[in-house]
Amino acid sequence: xxxxxxxxxxxxxxxxxxxxxxxxxxxxxxxxxxxxxxxxxxxxxxxxxxxxxxxxxxxxxxxxxxxxxxxxxxxxxxxxxxxxxxxxxxxxxxxxxxxxxxxxxxxxxxxxxxxxxxxxxxxxxxxxxxxxxxx
Amino acid sequence: xxxxxxxxxxxxxxxxxxxxxxxxxxxxxxxxxxxxxxxxxxxxxxxxxxxxxxxxxxxxxxxxxxxxxx
Numbered sequence: 001x002x003x004x005x006x007x008x009x010x011x012x013x014x015x016x017x018x019x020x021x022x023x024x025x026x027x028x029x030x031x032x033x034x035x036x037x038x039x040x041x042x043x044x045x046x047x048x049x050x051x052x053x054x055x056x057x058x059x060x061x062x063x064x065x066x067x068x069x070x071x072x073x074x075x076x077x078x079x080x081x082x083x084x085x086x087x088x089x090x091x092x093x094x095x096x097x098x099x100x101x102x103x104x105x106x107x108x109x110x111x112x113x114x115x116x117x118x119x120x121x122x123x124x125x126x127x128x129x130x131x132x133x134x135x
Numbered sequence: 136x137x138x139x140x141x142x143x144x145x146x147x148x149x150x151x152x153x154x155x156x157x158x159x160x161x162x163x164x165x166x167x168x169x170x171x172x173x174x175x176x177x178x179x180x181x182x183x184x185x186x187x188x189x190x191x192x193x194x195x196x197x198x199x200x201x202x203x204x205x
Contacts, residue, residue: 064170092172119172129148129168 004054005094005120010085011049013042014103017078034074039082039100039112040066046084047096047116061094061118062126068114079103080111092120137180139202141195145169150191152202156184164202165189180204 015021021038023029028037044063051061074080081103088095100112145167152164158178164187167174178184186203189195 062171093170119170121171121173125173126171129173 005051005086005089007086007089009050009054010083011046012081012083013046013049014079014081015042017074017076017080019076022076031073032076034078034080034111036068036070039070039080040068040116042080042082042100043068043084043096043098043112043114043116044118046082046098047086047094047118050084050086050096051094051118051120055120058123059120060123060126061120063116063118064093065117066114067116068112070112072109072111074102074111082112084116087115094118094120136185137178137182137204138200139164139176139179139204141167141176141197141199141201143167143169143174143197145174145195147189147191147193147195148173150187150189152178152184152187154184154187158182158184158204167195176201178202178204 017034019025021034022032023035024032026035028035048061082100084096084098087097096116102109148168149166159181162178163175164178165176182204185205188200
């Protein structure tokens with residue numbers, strides 16, 4: 001199913017905080033700063049990217065669990081960098097740690113941190129299964 | 136007689152075997168779905184499947200009876 005999904009795999013994603021990324025725009029609050037669900041999306045994207053190149057054709061990962069601390073507000077224009085690292089492999093279940101910082105500064109301030117869990121699935125079977133349940 | 140029980144809370148996604156089937160150790164009886172994963176439930180002994188206690192769409196709790204093999 002997988003080639004070499006091993007602890008230590010990592011990936012980084014970067015994004016600037018735009019109007020569309022704010023709590024006000026996403027509906028998760030009413031302030032013009034980085035929305036927590038947007039931060040989570042970046043963490044999931046980094047976790048996904050950390051292992052995607054290692055998966056056999058037709059396989060992907062889907063999110064199943066998350067724990068997130070959003071420690072600091074990021075106003076418009078903040079460049080956010082999120083790094084995820086695979087910390088545990090339990091069969092198909094993968095656990096990642098992630099940390100979010102302000103990019104491009106010497107300031108080593110942590111914006112957020114946490115863990116996400118994803119599982120390896122056969123993409124076509126998964127999509128078919130999810131669709132079948134709704135019908 | 137061997138009882139096959141659920142090891143976790145799950146949805147019954149597919150029932151593969153039927154009552155009366157002769158099964159071998161390791162044959163797939165049903166496929167559960169939990170945490171977005173498909174989890175096959177296998178026969179733990181060879182024999183005749185005398186009872187199949189779940190149907191597709193059922194929710195099973197940890198420890199619930201799934202099947203009996205004699």
